[in-house]
Amino acid sequence: MPRITGNGTTEGLEAIVEANRGKPGDLLTILEQAQQQDPRKYLSESTLRYISTQLQVPLSRVYSVATFYSFFSLKPQGSHVIVVCRGTACHTRGSLALLNEALARLGIREFREEEENAVTSPDSFATVRTVACFGQCALAPVIMIDGKVMSRMTVGKLVAILEKLRKGGGV
Amino acid sequence: MAGNEITITIDGRNVAVDPSLTIVEACATAGIKIPTLCYLKNVSQNASCGVCVVEVEGAKSLVRSCVQKPTPGMVIKTFSPRVIRARRTAVELLLANHPTDCLSCIRSGTCELRQLADTLGVKADRYPKYKKFSPPDNSSEGIVRDDSKCILCGRCVAVCAETQTVHAIAFTSRGARTRVGTFMDRGLAQSSCVQCGQCSVVCPTAAIAEKDESREVFGALGDPALTVVVQTAPAIRASLGEALGLPPGSLVTGQMVAALRRLGFTRVFDTQFTADLTIMEEGSELLERLQKGGTLPMITSCSPGWINFIEAFYPDLLGHLSTCKSPQQMFGSVAKTYYAQKAGIAPDTMRVVSIMPCTAKKYEARRPEMDAAWDWWKEHDADRVPPRPFYDVDWALTTRELARMIRMAGIDIASLQEEDFDDPLGRSTGAATIFGTTGGVMEAALRTVYEIVEQKPLASLEFTQVRGLESIKTAEVPVGGIKVRVAVAHGLSNARVLLDEIRAGRSPYHFIEIMSCPGGCIGGGGQPVLADLERKQARNQALYREDQRLAIRKSHENPAVEALYREFLGKPLGHLSHELLHTSYRPRPF
Ligand code: SF4
Ligand code: SF4
Ligand code: SF4
Ligand code: FES
Numbered sequence: 001m002p003r004i005t006g007n008g009t010t011e012g013l014e015a016i017v018e019a020n021r022g023k024p025g026d027l028l029t030i031l032e033q034a035q036q037q038d039p040r041k042y043l044s045e046s047t048l049r050y051i052s053t054q055l056q057v058p059l060s061r062v063y064s065v066a067t068f069y070s071f072f073s074l075k076p077q078g079s080h081v082i083v084v085c086r087g088t089a090c091h092t093r094g095s096l097a098l099l100n101e102a103l104a105r106l107g108i109r110e111f112r113e114e115e116e117n118a119v120t121s122p123d124s125f126a127t128v129r130t131v132a133c134f135g136q137c138a139l140a141p142v143i144m145i146d147g148k149v150m151s152r153m154t155v156g157k158l159v160a161i162l163e164k165l166r167k168g169g170g171v
Numbered sequence: 172m173a174g175n176e177i178t179i180t181i182d183g184r185n186v187a188v189d190p191s192l193t194i195v196e197a198c199a200t201a202g203i204k205i206p207t208l209c210y211l212k213n214v215s216q217n218a219s220c221g222v223c224v225v226e227v228e229g230a231k232s233l234v235r236s237c238v239q240k241p242t243p244g245m246v247i248k249t250f251s252p253r254v255i256r257a258r259r260t261a262v263e264l265l266l267a268n269h270p271t272d273c274l275s276c277i278r279s280g281t282c283e284l285r286q287l288a289d290t291l292g293v294k295a296d297r298y299p300k301y302k303k304f305s306p307p308d309n310s311s312e313g314i315v316r317d318d319s320k321c322i323l324c325g326r327c328v329a330v331c332a333e334t335q336t337v338h339a340i341a342f343t344s345r346g347a348r349t350r351v352g353t354f355m356d357r358g359l360a361q362s363s364c365v366q367c368g369q370c371s372v373v374c375p376t377a378a379i380a381e382k383d384e385s386r387e388v389f390g391a392l393g394d395p396a397l398t399v400v401v402q403t404a405p406a407i408r409a410s411l412g413e414a415l416g417l418p419p420g421s422l423v424t425g426q427m428v429a430a431l432r433r434l435g436f437t438r439v440f441d442t443q444f445t446a447d448l449t450i451m452e453e454g455s456e457l458l459e460r461l462q463k464g465g466t467l468p469m470i471t472s473c474s475p476g477w478i479n480f481i482e483a484f485y486p487d488l489l490g491h492l493s494t495c496k497s498p499q500q501m502f503g504s505v506a507k508t509y510y511a512q513k514a515g516i517a518p519d520t521m522r523v524v525s526i527m528p529c530t531a532k533k534y535e536a537r538r539p540e541m542d543a544a545w546d547w548w549k550e551h552d553a554d555r556v557p558p559r560p561f562y563d564v565d566w567a568l569t570t571r572e573l574a575r576m577i578r579m580a581g582i583d584i585a586s587l588q589e590e591d592f593d594d595p596l597g598r599s600t601g602a603a604t605i606f607g608t609t610g611g612v613m614e615a616a617l618r619t620v621y622e623i624v625e626q627k628p629l630a631s632l633e634f635t636q637v638r639g640l641e642s643i644k645t646a647e648v649p650v651g652g653i654k655v656r657v658a659v660a661h662g663l664s665n666a667r668v669l670l671d672e673i674r675a676g677r678s679p680y681h682f683i684e685i686m687s688c689p690g691g692c693i694g695g696g697g698q699p700v701l702a703d704l705e706r707k708q709a710r711n712q713a714l715y716r717e718d719q720r721l722a723i724r725k726s727h728e729n730p731a732v733e734a735l736y737r738e739f740l741g742k743p744l745g746h747l748s749h750e751l752l753h754t755s756y757r758p759r760p761f
Contacts, residue, residue, distance in 0.1 A: 045355055058338030059354040059363070059761075067343045074355075114347075115303060132346065
């Protein structure tokens with residue numbers, strides 16, 4: 001039996017698993033939807049265990065997939081997600097400045113980029129995440145905020161968006 | 172298959188090869204050894220390392236010979252300058268992040284990476300280091316994983332998932348952060364890992380190795396207040412020589428005893444003594460289950476990796492396990508009660524060291540319930556109860572650890588005169604010897620059960636149907652009017668086949684032998700590394716040679732075991748047997 005430690009999401013999870021079971025790529029789809037339906041937008045240990053038992057996929061394999069794709073988060077995420085591209089093109093066009101500005105504005109003191117790829121602000125307002133490349137190098141620097149890709153980003157534009165988000169607005 | 176052969180050109184020579192082989196195998200049949208790293212025959216084939224590249228005429232890029240097959244007329248160069256450069260670069264990239272630890276490394280003498288670097292003449296420090304590593308995973312009793320030595324070849328992942336179907340480890344994360352890890356990176360102890368150590372046998376480097384306890388044992392040997400006795404598992408006599416550089420299959424029983432005495436063990440005993448004892452108990456248990464309608468099939472319980480496996484994956488079938496402890500644990504409880512009392516040794520000043528082909532034995536020795544001797548002293552001799560609880564077995568060392576100790580002590584095993592085991596716990600039979608290979612426990616049990624029931628000697632002692640290295644072996648043996656149906660499996664993927672039959676209610680067997688490791692103990696996770704089929708076969712043959720050589724070949728004829736029952740235990744399955752020689756199991760969720 002799956003050991004679900006009640007975070008209230010089991011029911012939604014059940015439906016997701018049943019809707020996708022046996023389809024090609026079911027594990028990936030289920031993980032994606034499970035993260036989407038979680039209030040904190042992450043894959044908790046109990047979620048991974050449930051999916052493993054239901055699909056009869058070993059835990060290590062589920063974990064392997066969940067850690068391979070950078071869009072999965074194993075830690076609770078903030079209400080907003082800011083993804084900064086750290087590919088070469090974006091880097092040469094100033095993505096480090098964007099990253100540092102976002103971290104500073106969100107009150108995140110430390111982020112060791114070479115060791116982790118995501119960090120959440122202490123107030124859970126936002127998660128900052130880096131990716132190796134968005135594949136949109138012509139439009140560098142590129143960032144993505146709450147699912148929306150924005151090209152030729154500048155520090156000024158970023159600050160404006162963050163302020164808007166603070167006031168409860170969307171992107 | 173001479174009919175199907177095709178002709179290809181290898182380094183300018185025309186050679187006829189079997190087209191179903193890969194280029195690497197085809198070249199091997201032509202006497203050319205192409206280096207490989209991520210590829211390991213019968214274990215893994217993921218074409219990730221690029222060490223095996225060759226040049227094929229007409230192909231733009233170099234070809235990975237571990238996966239590509241030859242086609243008729245193919246022209247292959249296995250050592251052109253371009254090939255050598257590519258191989259060297261592949262290894263140099265692997266070494267970029269690798270610690271330069273070879274001098275103090277547990278795999279110093281047996282490391283494939285080091286050998287490869289040597290063969291290819293690589294230069295160190297050609298590429299910058301860019302990786303950070305977490306500290307080694309020491310969480311389990313049996314094995315240690317050290318990421319910093321891992322070259323991500325994937326052999327361990329493959330053996331754990333496919334040969335053992337345990338799936339304790341997998342590649343996690345990606346890019347420069349890729350590593351081999353467990354679920355939630357909690358470490359092996361919290362995972363489904365059964366401690367079988369098969370990963371440590373296939374790993375080309377020191378990234379997975381046995382937890383080395385030889386220092387602790389040297390420490391005990393140097394302590395004059397202690398009596399340190401040693402027991403040796405059956406399979407060690409057929410592999411210790413190999414671990415020390417003798418040809419595979421060298422049988423070194425007498426030299427091993429001599430070497431252990433030189434190392435300073437007070438008494439050199441034999442796990443084979445308690446293998447015979449196991450047959451007495453397990454054989455009686457089988458007969459009782461057959462006669463009284465107990466749970467069948469009954470399954471053997473001497474392989475601790477296998478016990479860990481059934482506790483984790485088939486907890487609903489635990490009732491099928493024989494309640495007999497393994498010979499290692501029977502030895503510990505008999506040594507610290509019967510023998511300690513007989514020899515007048517205070518049990519808390521006695522240390523039992525076992526030499527095992529197995530990493531899971533380390534875990535087994537530390538199971539909390541494995542302190543039967545302590546319980547016995549509390550009940551039977553209130554005046555002499557030792558002040559602190561103690562384990563029945565203090566340390567279980569692998570073949571590899573013993574080989575290192577022997578080397579460290581400067582003992583040349585080949586030049587030693589053969590010596591005999593000590594009495595009484597060093598007496599054993601040929602039946603106990605073959606415990607060390609798949610099918611051996613079954614054969615030993617059949618020899619004894621048959622003669623006890625039929626009250627007449629067997630015409631032939633050899634039960635050849637249960638011998639050999641095929642995955643699952645079965646036989647039908649008439650005993651006392653019943654056709655006893657038996658099956659033997661080794662390697663946990665094979666065990667699953669028999670277990671699924673039981674679960675589905677269609678297992679035709681009465682008695683099943685299961686060993687965690689492919690080949691049984693001769694292929695154990697603590698044995699000399701990188702054992703291919705030929706090496707395992709040589710070790711297997713060595714044990715059958717030993718069986719043939721011994722004067723007594725049936726467990727129930729072991730005079731020291733008879734004496735143990737007469738002087739101490741009473742009868743098989745008696746009250747004291749239950750206290751000292753039997754155990755219970757519990758589900759192991761992970
Ligand atoms: S694993 Fe091999 S190459 Fe690495 S330090 Fe040990 S002996 Fe040297
Ligand atoms: S010891 Fe066995 S079960 Fe554990 S990780 Fe290694 S191969 Fe897998
Ligand atoms: S631990 Fe060993 S076998 Fe496993 S991937 Fe690393 S180097 Fe290969
Ligand atoms: S051995 Fe062929 S790619 Fe690694």
